[in-house]
Amino acid sequence: MKKRKLAVITATWAGLVVLYGAPSALPESWQYWVYSPASALLWLVAMVLGPGVACAIMRAWIERGSERG
Secondary structure: OHHHHHHHHHHHHHHHHHHHHHHHHOOHHHHHHHOOHHHHHHHHHHHHHHHHHHHHHOHHHHHHHHHHO
16 A cells, blocks of 8 residues: 555656656747746645645555555
């Protein structure tokens, strides 16, 4: 169960980091709007709250791992 929960948390953080870095391929004039202080704050909030939400959504899958012993 702990391994599955750790996998969900790690995948959530990795996905958020990739999504935060993806707009760097956009033209420089767009990057201010993508990386504005407000969006950076929202990303930080997602990094804190995202794993909890992901674990709540994946709860059945996480708990199913403990049945095997």
